[in-house]
Amino acid sequence: MLSQLRDIVEQVSRVENVHAALQLLVKQTCLAMHTECCTIYLANEEMQRLELMATQGLRFHGNKIHINFSEGLVGLVKRSAEPLNLAEASKHPNFKYFSQLGEEVYQSFLGTPIIHRKQVLGVLVVQQKEPRLFDEMEESFLVTLAAQLAVIIAHAQTQGQWRLEKTQQAIRGIPASSGVAIGQFWWDNSQPLLSDVSPASALDIEREQEWLLLAIEAALTDFRRMRKKLDSEINKDTLAIFDLFTHLLNDPMLRKDLKAQIQKGDRADWAVRQVVETYSSRFARMSDTYLRERAQDVRELGQRLLYFLHNTENEQQTFEQPVILVVRELTASLLASIPKDQLLAVISLEGAANSHAAILSRALGIPAVMGVSLNLNTINGKQGIVDGYSGKILISPSRQLLKEYRALANEERELANMVNQRIEEPAYTSDGERIEVLLNAGLSADANIAVNQGVDGVGLYRTEISFLLQHRFPSEEEQTHQYKSVMATYPDKRVVMRSLDIGGDKALPYLPIEEDNPFLGWRGIRFTLDHPDIFLMQIRAMMKASAETQNLSILLPMVSGAQELDDALLLIEQAYSEVVAINASIARPQVGIMIEVPSMLYLLPLLADKIDFVSVGTNDLTQYLLAVDRNNSRVSNVYESMHPAVIMALDHIYQTCKQLKLPVCICGELAGDPIGSLLLVGLGYRSLSMNTSNVAKVKYLLRHTRVDELESLASQALTQPYGNNIYAMMQDFFELKGFSGFIRAGKK
Numbered sequence: 001m002l003s004q005l006r007d008i009v010e011q012v013s014r015v016e017n018v019h020a021a022l023q024l025l026v027k028q029t030c031l032a033m034h035t036e037c038c039t040i041y042l043a044n045e046e047m048q049r050l051e052l053m054a055t056q057g058l059r060f061h062g063n064k065i066h067i068n069f070s071e072g073l074v075g076l077v078k079r080s081a082e083p084l085n086l087a088e089a090s091k092h093p094n095f096k097y098f099s100q101l102g103e104e105v106y107q108s109f110l111g112t113p114i115i116h117r118k119q120v121l122g123v124l125v126v127q128q129k130e131p132r133l134f135d136e137m138e139e140s141f142l143v144t145l146a147a148q149l150a151v152i153i154a155h156a157q158t159q160g161q162w163r164l165e166k167t168q169q170a171i172r173g174i175p176a177s178s179g180v181a182i183g184q185f186w187w188d189n190s191q192p193l194l195s196d197v198s199p200a201s202a203l204d205i206e207r208e209q210e211w212l213l214l215a216i217e218a219a220l221t222d223f224r225r226m227r228k229k230l231d232s233e234i235n236k237d238t239l240a241i242f243d244l245f246t247h248l249l250n251d252p253m254l255r256k257d258l259k260a261q262i263q264k265g266d267r268a269d270w271a272v273r274q275v276v277e278t279y280s281s282r283f284a285r286m287s288d289t290y291l292r293e294r295a296q297d298v299r300e301l302g303q304r305l306l307y308f309l310h311n312t313e314n315e316q317q318t319f320e321q322p323v324i325l326v327v328r329e330l331t332a333s334l335l336a337s338i339p340k341d342q343l344l345a346v347i348s349l350e351g352a353a354n355s356h357a358a359i360l361s362r363a364l365g366i367p368a369v370m371g372v373s374l375n376l377n378t379i380n381g382k383q384g385i386v387d388g389y390s391g392k393i394l395i396s397p398s399r400q401l402l403k404e405y406r407a408l409a410n411e412e413r414e415l416a417n418m419v420n421q422r423i424e425e426p427a428y429t430s431d432g433e434r435i436e437v438l439l440n441a442g443l444s445a446d447a448n449i450a451v452n453q454g455v456d457g458v459g460l461y462r463t464e465i466s467f468l469l470q471h472r473f474p475s476e477e478e479q480t481h482q483y484k485s486v487m488a489t490y491p492d493k494r495v496v497m498r499s500l501d502i503g504g505d506k507a508l509p510y511l512p513i514e515e516d517n518p519f520l521g522w523r524g525i526r527f528t529l530d531h532p533d534i535f536l537m538q539i540r541a542m543m544k545a546s547a548e549t550q551n552l553s554i555l556l557p558m559v560s561g562a563q564e565l566d567d568a569l570l571l572i573e574q575a576y577s578e579v580v581a582i583n584a585s586i587a588r589p590q591v592g593i594m595i596e597v598p599s600m601l602y603l604l605p606l607l608a609d610k611i612d613f614v615s616v617g618t619n620d621l622t623q624y625l626l627a628v629d630r631n632n633s634r635v636s637n638v639y640e641s642m643h644p645a646v647i648m649a650l651d652h653i654y655q656t657c658k659q660l661k662l663p664v665c666i667c668g669e670l671a672g673d674p675i676g677s678l679l680l681v682g683l684g685y686r687s688l689s690m691n692t693s694n695v696a697k698v699k700y701l702l703r704h705t706r707v708d709e710l711e712s713l714a715s716q717a718l719t720q721p722y723g724n725n726i727y728a729m730m731q732d733f734f735e736l737k738g739f740s741g742f743i744r745a746g747k748k
């Protein structure tokens with residue numbers, strides 16, 4: 001039966017038109033299950049009814065046939081979201097005879113819900129004339145088929161292949177950065193065309209060769225990534241094309257020809273066009289039909305190579321007017337490379353609320369929605385609304401909706417004016433407790449470093465973005481120069497610089513790392529300890545940069561054990577003796593570790609005397625504590641920032657640090673979240689490091705709250721088994737205090 005299942009799915013997924021595909025599916029299912037009738041109904045939530053989409057065996061001549069959710073056995077399957085297997089359907093209390101379907105001839109009934117991401121999209125039913133109880137194997141066959149069908153239907157619905165809805169529906173994604181934007185969608189489908197490349201000679205042959213190699217590597221990584229992402233897809237053809245591309249790109253002949261063409265003096269893109277066209281016409285002349293058809297694939301490969309060739313140039317994207325940028329996968333480096341004033345909002349088909357790109361959107365104050373299913377071709381250039389609070393996207397909205405959202409945007413502006421009034425003053429709670437408010441910086445090559453003079457220093461300077469935006473590792477001198485400008489911006493305040501934290505969702509373009517589980521792999525301190533040269537260079541650069549200001553602290557990311565810390569400390573000591581030999585006035589920096597791997601919760605007392613401070617990275621701590629990828633939109637509902645276990649871990653860390661007299665700060669996103677920041681103060685934390693866009697809001701909230709109120713909320717939170725309860729409890733408090741404007745419905 002398994003092979004039959006695979007056959008059905010493969011046949012169905014090859015059919016372009018979804019209606020024809022469904023018709024094929026019901027026919028094949030009847031054959032496989034030796035039964036006379038199979039029907040697919042799809043749910044129309046707005047009309048609260050199931051609509052018959054395809055059938056083999058029922059009387060259906062293209063007119064719409066509907067069954068209300070409350071009616072009959074099909075309605076029961078939809079409501080209960082469970083399979084129903086009956087040998088004699090007419091004896092069931094919910095049985096209802098629908099004369100227009102002509103199903104009086106059928107006795108037995110097996111129906112199963114078609115479920116996609118917890119939502120019942122429809123019902124798949126088989127019926128038989130003779131009384132027959134379908135056995136367990138048959139039942140599981142139908143359930144499996146329905147699961148596969150769910151993917152096809154969900155995909156077709158997002159592609160707009162049919163519409164069951166009657167009114168304007170919002171598309172929903174994961175809210176990743178709050179705020180409202182109204183404007184035009186812009187989807188970059190301007191792939192470079194081979195035919196547009198004109199003859200050009202290389203100015204520097206070596207550089208062109210290097211450029212080409214980088215593009216080939218980038219393309220290979222992209223194909224591998226795409227293939228892996230599509231691995232669970234049923235359409236084998238889509239997968240095969242990536243294998244073919246990879247194979248071709250690794251072909252020594254092709255590489256040799258490309259190299260030779262550049263060696264002759266041609267620019268890399270012009271070399272690609274010529275070689276690809278030669279290969280493509282060679283394929284086109286072949287007698288075998290299969291090989292002949294590969295000519296087009298070779299051209300497509302050429303286009304991809306061209307794309308990466310152009311992208312390695314890091315050209316800056318410019319728009320005529322600010323846009324709502326739509327991308328397949330938002331990366332921190334893409335976002336960092338576009339001027340902020342050109343972006344009204346961003347929408348990403350991939351990713352979740354705590355990916356680095358999402359963090360950067362929040363840092364920049366740009367509304368963002370991630371993990372969205374959209375038909376890209378239908379939105380380009382259209383007017384739309386992005387609601388970063390709820391994750392809603394509205395395409396070509398009605399006048400009424402535009403009016404409502406404009407009002408919301410105005411409210412936002414008023415709130416921003418209100419909280420910005422006393423931004424320069426230090427943060428005290430209304431009962432006089434001083435809270436240190438620090439800045440998370442570094443994500444955007446630091447145009448924003450000077451913005452916030454109202455902070456008590458920099459609590460986390462992420463050094464990786466300047467590494468991500470280049471074609472090679474920045475030199476010690478370049479790094480020194482950059483770090484110096486950061487420290488000089490806060491000459492009298494502490495600047496905590498984190499050593500390079502690449503890996504995970506931050507891969508260097510010039511050092512592709514291929515791993516099955518990048519977040520559990522070669523990341524942060526693990527990478528830099530394996531590359532002491534890179535680590536030493538960076539630490540020396542930080543120390544040299546601090547010579548005048550003497551305000552540097554060094555923070556080590558992703559430490560999971562004592563040995564890593566020992567090794568890093570040794571290297572830091574080595575770097576210090578090297579720089580102090582040249583400039584004796586350089587002060588020894590304080591050194592701390594990030595608490596983001598759960599092992600540190602237990603090890604902290606044993607390591608405390610080796611370090612000067614700790615900083616809690618709630619983004620990764622949540623990811624590792626809950627075993628949930630912070631970047632994966634499919635499990636974004638499992639990633640709960642206020643999960644009880646996270647709150648308990650934070651309580652434990654605070655209490656341990658207090659006992660050890662170890663300074664502790666929170667630098668994860670929770671510290672800048674309006675609700676999170678107050679909860680953390682309730683747990684005892686007095687040092688919060690956050691994105692610049694949250695500073696004013698958090699200060700305002702602190703000024704209008706007493707510590708004892710927050711302590712009692714925190715102790716209540718520590719007794720809740722559900723994250724939702726903690727969130728709801730905090731939401732009630734916000735309403736009571738008149739802070740609702742800071743959170744708005746739908747967030748988290």
Ligand code: PEP
Pocket residue numbers: 359460462501596616617618619620621667668669
């Ligand atoms: C964290 O993990 O909470 C953190 C601050 O580091 P990053 O988000 O850069 O991984």
Ligand code: MG
Pocket residue numbers: 557596617619620
């Ligand atoms: Mg982290």
